Amino acid sequence: MPKSISLTRYLIEQQRADGLIPGQLRLLLEVVARACKGISQAVNKGALGNVLGSAESENVQGEVQKKLDIIANEVLIEANEWGGHLAAMASEEMDSIYVVPNRYPQGEYLLLFDPLDGSSNIDVNVSIGTIFSVLKKPEGSPGVQEADFLQAGSKQVAAGYCIYGPQTTLVLTVGNGVAMFTLDREQGSFMLTQEDIQIPADTKEFAVNMSNMRHWDAPVKRYIDECLAGKDGPRGKDFNMRWIASMVADVHRILMRGGVFLYPWDKREPEKAGKLRLMYEANPMSWLVEQAGGAATNGRQRILDLEPGKLHERVAVVLGSRNEVERLTGYHEPL
Ligand SMILES: O=P(O)(O)OC[C@H]1O[C@](O)(COP(=O)(O)O)[C@@H](O)[C@@H]1O
Numbered sequence: 342m343p344k345s346i347s348l349t350r351y352l353i354e355q356q357r358a359d360g361l362i363p364g365q366l367r368l369l370l371e372v373v374a375r376a377c378k379g380i381s382q383a384v385n386k387g388a389l390g391n392v393l394g395s396a397e398s399e400n401v402q403g404e405v406q407k408k409l410d411i412i413a414n415e416v417l418i419e420a421n422e423w424g425g426h427l428a429a430m431a432s433e434e435m436d437s438i439y440v441v442p443n444r445y446p447q448g449e450y451l452l453l454f455d456p457l458d459g460s461s462n463i464d465v466n467v468s469i470g471t472i473f474s475v476l477k478k479p480e481g482s483p484g485v486q487e488a489d490f491l492q493a494g495s496k497q498v499a500a501g502y503c504i505y506g507p508q509t510t511l512v513l514t515v516g517n518g519v520a521m522f523t524l525d526r527e528q529g530s531f532m533l534t535q536e537d538i539q540i541p542a543d544t545k546e547f548a549v550n551m552s553n554m555r556h557w558d559a560p561v562k563r564y565i566d567e568c569l570a571g572k573d574g575p576r577g578k579d580f581n582m583r584w585i586a587s588m589v590a591d592v593h594r595i596l597m598r599g600g601v602f603l604y605p606w607d608k609r610e611p612e613k614a615g616k617l618r619l620m621y622e623a624n625p626m627s628w629l630v631e632q633a634g635g636a637a638t639n640g641r642q643r644i645l646d647l648e649p650g651k652l653h654e655r656v657a658v659v660l661g662s663r664n665e666v667e668r669l670t671g672y673h674e675p676l
Pocket residue numbers: 433455457458459460461550586587588589604616
C-alpha cells in the first residue's frame with residue numbers, strides 16, 4: 342500500500358479507476374467524513390466542551406437523549422443539507438425523515454445515520470461512533486417520502502462508521518471491499534491505514550450481553566452454552582468474551598481480529614424483533630462485514646435481504662466470522 346493516501350485521494354481513485362463512485366457520491370462521503378471530524382472534536386473535549394450528560398429529552402424510540410446524540414445529529418445535518426448531493430436524511434434521533442430544504446439544491450441520494458452509537462458509553466469515556474448508510478432515491482418518484490428510504494440493505498451504495506476511540510477511525514465500503522482511514526489530527530485528514538480488511542472465518546471470541554441470557558430463545562442459549570463449555574464441550578475449544586456495549590466498537594474489533602456479535606431477540610420486549618435498528622445500524626454494519634468476508638443474519642435470514650417496513654424498524658443481529666454466524670443460524674428453525 343503506497344504511503345499517505347488521504348480519504349479524498351482514495352475516493353477520487355475509486356471514482357476514476359473503478360467507476361464505483363459517481364462524483365456526487367464521492368462528495369457526499371467527503372462531507373460525512375468532515376462531519377465525523379467535527380463530532381470527533383466534540384467527543385474529545387468531553388467535560389471541557391460541556392457535551393457530556395443527558396439532554397433531558399427523548400427520541401422517537403423512547404430513549405433519553407444525551408447531549409452528544411443531539412450535537413452529532415445536528416453536525417451531520419448541517420454539514421450535509423446544503424451540498425446538493427442529498428434529497429433527504431433519516432436518523433435515529435429524528436422521528437421522521439429530514440427533507441433537504443428548497444433553498445438548497447436537491448440531490449439523488451438518501452443518507453441514514455445513527456449519529457452517536459453507544460450512547461451509554463459517552464459519559465464514561467469508552468469508544469463510541471457514528472454509523473451511516475447511503476441509498477439512492479428511487480427514480481421517478483416526485484419529491485421524497487419516507488417510503489423512498491424503505492429499501493433492503495442490499496441496495497446500499499455506501500456504508501461505514503467512524504469510531505471515536507483511542508484513535509478516530511473511519512471504515513468504509515462502496516461495494517469494493519472495506520478500507521480503513523485513521524484521522525491524522527496534525528494534518529486534519531483521514532489517511533488510509535488498511536485496505537481489503539478480511540474477517541477470519543473462524544473465531545474463539547463472542548460478543549453478547551450475557552445479562553440477558555435468561556430471556557433468550559433456545560437456539561441462542563444453545564450456541565452460547567456450547568461456547569461456554571469450552572474445550573470439554575461440543576466445540577472442543579475455549580472461547581473468550583467481549584462486550585463493549587457500543588456496536589461500533591464491537592464490530593470494529595471483529596473487523597480487526599474476527600469474532601461473532603449477537604444482539605438477539607429476547608423475551609423482555611417480545612413484540613420487538615430486537616434492540617438494534619435495521620436501517621442505520623444493522624444494514625451498514627452487515628454490508629461492511631459481508632464485504633470483509635463475514636456474514637450477517639437475523640438468526641434466520643440474511644440481514645441485507647430484509648425488506649424494511651418502517652424507518653425505525655428493529656432487528657435481531659448475528660454478525661461476524663462466517664462459520665460462527667452460519668452455525669448459529671443453522672440452530673434456528675427455517676421460517
Ligand atoms: O446496553 P445493552 O443492552 O447491552 O445494548 C448495547 C447496544 O445498544 C447500543 O448502544 C444501541 O445504540 P445507541 O446508543 O445508538 O442507541 C449498541 O451500540 C450496543 O450494541
